[in-house]
Amino acid sequence: MDMYELARKGLKAATDRGADEAEIFIMEDHKTSVDIRKDEIEGAKENISQGLGIRAIVNGAVGFASTNIISRIEDAAKSAVSSARVRDSDPDWKSLPSNGEYPRVSGIRDPELEQMELDDCISCTVKMLEGAKSIRGIVVTSGSFSRGFGKRMVMNTNGVEIEERSTGISGFTDVITTGGSASTAYDFAISRTNDIDFLNIGKNAADLADSSKNGVSIEPQKTNVILHPFAFSDLIGNAFMPSIDADNVQKGRSNLIGRIGESIATEKVSIIDDGLLEGGIETGQADDEGVPSQRTTVIENGVFQSYLYDSYTAGKDGVKSTGNASRGSYFSTPSVGPRNFIVDHTGTDIIAKTDTGILVNSVIGAHTANSISGDFSVEARNAFMIKDGKIDKPIKSLMISGNIFDMLTKMNGAGKDVRKVGGIVTPSVSIEGMNVVG
C-alpha cells in the first residue's frame, strides 16, 4: 500500500472512533553499516526500519500509539483514541499544526549515497583503518561506517501533508596506543552528502592518542581552558540546551525563566538554531509535526532572544512554533528539540593567543550535568597544557568543573575550526578562569 493511502486509512480509523483531530507520522530508513573491531572489519549490517505513530485528540486530550506492523494500523489508531480518552482535557492544547508554506532546503539528499554499493562502504571503512595505522603503535579498538537514506511523512486532519527524503553518511574511529602508556582517543564525522575524508578520521584519532601518551599530573588551579568542538558541544548540549527548551521553561526547569532580553553571554557570541542550514544534520523543510522550519536567534551579541518551541508549547505561551518539534523515532511523540545549533564567534588562532592554559579535546560525563543550574563536573579527555601559545605536555587525568552560564560570560575567544558535531556547529572556544583538578 502506498504511504499516502496508508496514512489516510489511519486518520480515518482515528476520526471514525471519535478523534476530533489526528496525525500520522511515518518513517522509513535504509541503513548500511560496516563495523571495525580491533583493526579488522568485523562485518556489515543492513537495517530496514519503518513504522508509524498516530496522535489522536479527543476533547483536548492527546493519545498516542505506534507500530511497525503496518497491518495493525487500525489497532494503533484505536489505541491512540482510547489513550486520549483516559486523559483529562488539556486547557493548554490548541491544535495540531495547519498546512503551511514550506521553505526550500538544500544539501540534505545525495543520490550517490542512495546508490552506494557495499564495495564503496567497505573502502570508506578501510580508509579509516589506514589513516589510523599510518601512526605507529596504534590499535583501532572499534569503529564504524554508515550510510543511509530514508523518508519521513507527516499527515494530519488539518491539511498538513509533507514528505521529505534525505541521506546521511558517518564515520567513527576509536583508538588506543599500545605499549607502556595506554591512551585512547576518538574522532568522527557526519554529513548529508558524500564528502567525508575517512582517512583523516582515522589519522586524527591516532595522532591525538599518540600525542596524549605519557601524561603528567598537574596541580588544582583556575586557568584558561580551550574546549575543542567535541568538548564544548557535549557541555552545551547537556547543560545549556535544556534551559532554552520551552517545555522546561514552562515547567520551571530552566535557568532562563523570564530572562529574555537579558545579557547572558559575552557580546561577542551569538547562537542560532537553524532548521534551514545548507547540508545541516538537522535540516529539513518541516519539523517532525509538519511545522515549516525556520532560523531562530537564541542569543544575539550576548543577549538572550528566544526559547525553542514546538506547536504545543507555543500554543501554551501564545506564540508561534519555532519549528522545533522533534521525534527520536516513530514510536515517540514530538517534543522540543534543537535543529542545527550554531555557536557563532569571530575566530582567531586561539592557542597562539594563549600564554598559559589547558586544551581539552573531549569530556566524559557531560550527561551528568545539572540540566537546570548548568553546573557540571566532568573528566577531561586528551587534555594538554598550553605554554607560550603552543600545545605542550599531555595531562594524565583531569577533572573540570564549572557552570555553563558562567562560561558563556567568560568566553574570551574562539578558534577558526568550526565543526559540525551532529547538529551542533561550533568552533573551539576559550574560557577564562575555569577550575581544574589534576
Next chain:
Amino acid sequence: MFEVDFFDSKIIEGTTTSIILDNGNIKEVSVNYTKGAGIRALSGGSWGMTSADGDFDLNKAIRAATELARGMNERSSKEKVEMMDIVKPVVRNLPKVKIDPRDISLEEKVSQLNEIGKRAKLDNISSVSAVYNESTYKMMYSDSTGIEGEYDITRTGFAISAVASKNGMYQAGRESRFGVTGYELFEKYDAFALAESAAKTALELLEAKPAKGGNMPVILDPELAGVFAHEAVGHASEADLVLEGSSILENRIGQEIASPLINVIDDPTLHEYGYYPFDDEGAQSEETVVIKDGVLNSYLHSRETAAKLGGRPGHSRAQGHSRPIVRMSNTYIDSGKSKFEEMLEEIGDGVYLIGSRGGQVNTGEGVFQFNAEKGYLIENGELKTLLRDVSLSGKILEILNNVKMVGNDLSMNSGRCGKGGQLVPVTDGSPHLLVSEAMVGGA
C-alpha cells in the same frame, strides 16, 4: 540452503505501554505494538546482519544476511570466527506474573501515576515528573546448529523525579523501581512513600553545601557502589572489550586485582530487572563470578568470545532486534560483614557519597567518574554537613584495592544500561563500601 558457517535469528513480538506524568499532568499515554527480526550470518571471519520491522519474510532476511557475510568475507577475508557450541537452553524458573498489567485498565494506571505525582508535590517542590512502563513480549530464537528456544516475559516499572527550587537554585531527587514482574510491583514497593522520599531529597539538597574537592577516604552507599560495580568493574570484564584491547582487565585472569574483601557477581538468573532465562544467542543463563575474593575469576562472554578466550557464554544481549553484544545482567558486589556504624567509626573524617546521577568509565584506561546524588561530610565518625554536586573519580583498580570494609547490607537498583547505542534492562547492587582513598570532586 544458506552457504555460510553459521546463522541465527531472534524474533520479538510484543506490546509496550507507557504513561508519562510531567509537572503534575499526564503528558503522554502511549501504546506500541512491535514485531521484528534480527538475523546474523557468519562466513569465515565476517558477520552479515540484517534487521527487519513488522511483517517480514524470514527466509529473505536470512538470505540478505548471508549475502552480506559472504560478500564481506570475499572482500576482506580474515581469521575465522568460531561460535562456541551450546546445548539447547531450558527455560526454567521464569518469574511468575501475579497480576498481568494488561488486565489493569488504562484508567487505573493513570490514576495511580497521578497519585504518585501528588505525593511528591510537597511545599517548595516546583515540578514533579513520573513515568510508568510495562512491556510484555515473546522472544523466539533459533540458529543453524539446531538450537532453539522461546519465552514470554513481562517487565514493569516506575520512576519519579521531583525538583525543588529556591532563590534561583534547583535540586532534584529521584526514585525508581523496575522489575520482571507484573502490576504487583506496586504491592512490593510503596510508590507513594518513594515519591515523598524523592521530594524530600530535592528539598534537603537546597540546603546542602557544595563539596570541596580532593583525595580523601570515602564511604559509598549501596546505590553508588552498585554503579561502580556495574560501570567500572562490569564493563571492564566484558570479553568483547577485553578482546578489542579496551579493558584494563586484559590478561589479568587469576590475578589479585582487588581487596580480598571484594566479590563481584553477574547473575542473570536472579529475578531482578536484568533477568533472562537464556541470552540472545540461545545460551543458558548462569551465574558468573567475575571477582572472587579479590582475584579476577572470569570475563563475561558471548559464544564468540567464549570460543576465543575460553569461558562460558550466556551474556550476549540485544535491544530489540539489534545485534547482540556482550552485556551484563544483574551485577553486584556481594555482602561482607561490616556494619555501617563500624565504617563510620573506622573512617573518622571523610565523605559519605550517596546515590548516583550517572557516570562514565573509560575501561581501556581504567578511569571513571560518577556524580553522586548527594553526600555528607564525615567528622569524627559522625555525619555532618550535607553536600550537593559531589562526584567520585579515579582509577578502577586503585578503588578496588582501596576497599577496606564491605558492608553486610547488599541492596539492588534497577535501570537500563547503554552500550553500542543499545539499551537493555539491568540491575546493579552492592553493600556499603569503605574506601581508604578516592578522588572527590566538587562543583
